[in-house]
Amino acid sequence: MVTKSEEDQLNRLEAQVDNAGGGAWEYLCLVRKLKVRRPDKVLKHGLAILNDSKKRSALGTEEWTLCEQVAVAAMDCQSLDVAKDCIKVLRKRFPDSKRVGRLEGMLLEAKGLWAEAEKAYSSFLEDNPFDQVIHKRRVALAKAQGNITTAIECLNKYLDTFMADHDAWRELAEIYISLQMYKQAAFCYEELILSQPTNPLHHLAYADVLYTIGGLENLQAAKKYYASTINLTGGKNRRALFGVCLCTSAIGQLSKGRNKEDKDSPELQLLAVAALEKDYKQRAPGKLPLLTSALKSLRVSS
Amino acid sequence: MAEDLVLDTAIRDWVLIPLSVVMVLIGVLRYFVSKLMRSAQIPDAKLVKEGQVIVRARNLRAAANFIPPKSFRARRLYYSNEENGLLYVPKGQAPNAQAQMFSDPNMAMDMMKKNLSMIIPQTLTFAWVNFFFSGFVAAKIPFPLTQRFRAMLQNGIDLSTVDVSYVSSRSWYFLNLFGLRGLFSIILGEENATDDTQRMMQMTGFGFTQPKSLGAEKDGLDIVQHDWTMPKFERRAEAVLRKLVR
Numbered sequence: 001m002v003t004k005s006e007e008d009q010l011n012r013l014e015a016q017v018d019n020a021g022g023g024a025w026e027y028l029c030l031v032r033k034l035k036v037r038r039p040d041k042v043l044k045h046g047l048a049i050l051n052d053s054k055k056r057s058a059l060g061t062e063e064w065t066l067c068e069q070v071a072v073a074a075m076d077c078q079s080l081d082v083a084k085d086c087i088k089v090l091r092k093r094f095p096d097s098k099r100v101g102r103l104e105g106m107l108l109e110a111k112g113l114w115a116e117a118e119k120a121y122s123s124f125l126e127d128n129p130f131d132q133v134i135h136k137r138r139v140a141l142a143k144a145q146g147n148i149t150t151a152i153e154c155l156n157k158y159l160d161t162f163m164a165d166h167d168a169w170r171e172l173a174e175i176y177i178s179l180q181m182y183k184q185a186a187f188c189y190e191e192l193i194l195s196q197p198t199n200p201l202h203h204l205a206y207a208d209v210l211y212t213i214g215g216l217e218n219l220q221a222a223k224k225y226y227a228s229t230i231n232l233t234g235g236k237n238r239r240a241l242f243g244v245c246l247c248t249s250a251i252g253q254l255s256k257g258r259n260k261e262d263k264d265s266p267e268l269q270l271l272a273v274a275a276l277e278k279d280y281k282q283r284a285p286g287k288l289p290l291l292t293s294a295l296k297s298l299r300v301s302s
Numbered sequence: 303m304a305e306d307l308v309l310d311t312a313i314r315d316w317v318l319i320p321l322s323v324v325m326v327l328i329g330v331l332r333y334f335v336s337k338l339m340r341s342a343q344i345p346d347a348k349l350v351k352e353g354q355v356i357v358r359a360r361n362l363r364a365a366a367n368f369i370p371p372k373s374f375r376a377r378r379l380y381y382s383n384e385e386n387g388l389l390y391v392p393k394g395q396a397p398n399a400q401a402q403m404f405s406d407p408n409m410a411m412d413m414m415k416k417n418l419s420m421i422i423p424q425t426l427t428f429a430w431v432n433f434f435f436s437g438f439v440a441a442k443i444p445f446p447l448t449q450r451f452r453a454m455l456q457n458g459i460d461l462s463t464v465d466v467s468y469v470s471s472r473s474w475y476f477l478n479l480f481g482l483r484g485l486f487s488i489i490l491g492e493e494n495a496t497d498d499t500q501r502m503m504q505m506t507g508f509g510f511t512q513p514k515s516l517g518a519e520k521d522g523l524d525i526v527q528h529d530w531t532m533p534k535f536e537r538r539a540e541a542v543l544r545k546l547v548r
Contacts, residue, residue: 130350161350164357190369195358197365221370224532227539228368235539235546244539268536271543278547 006034014038017045024049025059032069039076046070047082064090071103075110083107098124098131105137114145132162139171148175166195173205182213200232200240207243216254223247227268235275244272249298273299307468309439317440317471321431325478326485328423333490336419352516359519367531374528382520428475435471443467 013027024045031038046066049055056063071086087107090100101124108117118141124134135158142151155172162168173188189206196202207225210218226243233240248269273295280288359381366374439459447455447466455469 162354164354164361187373190373191358193368194361194365197368221532224536228532228535230539231535231542235542241543268540268543271540271547274547275543 006030010034010036014041017041028066028069032065037076039073042069042073043077043079043082046073050086064093068099068103072106075106078110080107080110083110098128102134102137105134109137109141109144114141117141130161132158132165135162136168143175148179151175152179164195166192169195177209182209185209186213198232200229200237203229203232204237204240204243207240211243211247211250216251219247219251219254223251223268230272238276238279241272241276241279245269245276245295245298269299307439307442307464309442313438313440317435318474321435321471321474322478322482325427325475325482326489328427329482329486330490332419332423333486336416356515356519359523363519363522363526366526367529370532371528371530378523378526381523424479428472431471431475438470439464439468440471440474441469443469 010030013023017024017027028046031042046069067086067090071083074083087103094100105117105120121134121138139151139154142154152175159168169188169191173185176185186209189202189209192202193206203225207222210222223244226240229237229240280291362377452466455473457470457472459470
């Protein structure tokens with residue numbers, strides 16, 4: 001996850017570089033470190049450095065890392081010729097490299113030659129069945145072709161061996177949500193919460209999934225997870241605040257006949273509403289009446 | 303002797319500093335040699351999976367209170383189930399990892415290589431120190447020591463009345479051996495093969511068995527009492543919001 005300070009630094013460097021103020025190399029290094037996806041900027045500035053032979057020789061051995069970064073960015077922007085040139089240069093320099101082979105596989109993917117890419121990746125996996133990145137590229141390949149079921153199968157097999165990879169769990173959860181298999185998605189989010197319990201995004205996503213599945217028990221659990229997100233973000237996450245309001249009103253609707261209500265539920269909802277109103281007043285006062293009317297309709301039904 | 307011995311500054315120039323410099327250079331050389339000699343390790347499928355299972359089970363134990371009780375119980379059952387639980391190791395099957403390590407030729411070769419790269423330079427340097435730098439007092443340790451250290455620190459010096467604080471160059475060698483570890487981690491980065499002391503400690507405790515750690519994880523998991531922290535979070539969220547709204 002990118003922290004706020006890193007994000008500020010990135011934006012600052014980006015603005016600086018866009019206004020031709022130099023510092024392109026630092027910007028590219030930061031993008032690479034944070035694994036952010038900014039293909040157009042990377043392509044523009046990376047190519048500027050690579051085409052200028054003076055700056056290129058100043059990089060020394062880092063030139064090849066930059067070449068790889070530019071190749072991936074070019075594929076992202078569909079400039080396949082640029083990508084092909086970069087990969088050719090890299091292949092000339094490192095003739096036996098698996099890393100370059102992976103780039104070539106990605107180029108085949110970008111061109112749409114699915115079968116060849118699949119063949120290339122399978123041959124890599126035969127050499128080294130523990131290459132995590134190639135496994136993930138296969139999943140991406142299946143997903144790009146639209147074979148979501150194959151993607152799920154590959155991802156499950158990958159997670160069978162490498163079950164501590166939380167990015168893979170996240171991807172699996174998102175795929176399940178896109179297929180509306182909410183119970184499986186809930187399982188994946190639980191794994192994520194287990195591996196990173198202090199990350200509020202996982203709590204939030206889990207609460208969303210629980211709320212979507214529905215049912216009294218799940219709604220109560222969802223409210224608790226929205227509350228923990230509020231806790232972890234210091235009340236700044238508007239989605240969690242909305243979530244709390246919606247959950248409370250839904251629980252109220254479901255348990256209208258019965259009398260077992262949580263003792264602290266009205267407090268939490270009122271507080272969430274107050275926090276939301278304060279926030280909207282500060283940032284978007286024009287939308288405040290919309291908010292109040294929406295919340296009122298929730299309160300009436302609760 | 304209670305008086306202070308005056309040590310020639312030439313000792314400092316020609317003994318202490320060259321010895322340290324030589325040890326640093328040998329360490330750097332060893333690091334590069336080990337990088338060259340390191341064969342590509344093909345990880346064993348079972349070991350990789352077990353390693354990841356352990357990480358996942360440890361995460362479960364650590365953060366058990368963050369997921370609902372039902373899911374926790376389901377996961378615990380998944381891990382410690384009698385028939386096909388991930389952590390369950392039937393009693394007879396736990397292979398003795400030591401025997402495994404010696405029978406697997408690749409691993410034995412790797413161990414041999416690592417040990418050699420550690421033993422040979424140490425032996426050579428030690429012999430060099432002994433040959434050239436023995437028979438005189440090299441340095442004075444700034445704090446007083448008891449008589450028991452005499453055998454260890456004053457090996458070349460055959461006078462029994464010299465204060466134990468005056469040590470021979472052999473002890474300077476040992477001091478450098480253990481002390482340069484920090485310096486190497488700065489110069490060479492985290493992963494350096496010069497971490498002899500660590501490796502020596504590892505060698506003494508060679509009960510590094512995989513099945514045992516699985517069993518330990520399973521026991522740890524069985525012990526865990528699930529106490530769902532979410533209700534507490536609700537109340538805490540209230541407090542946070544109250545402060546925010548005020």
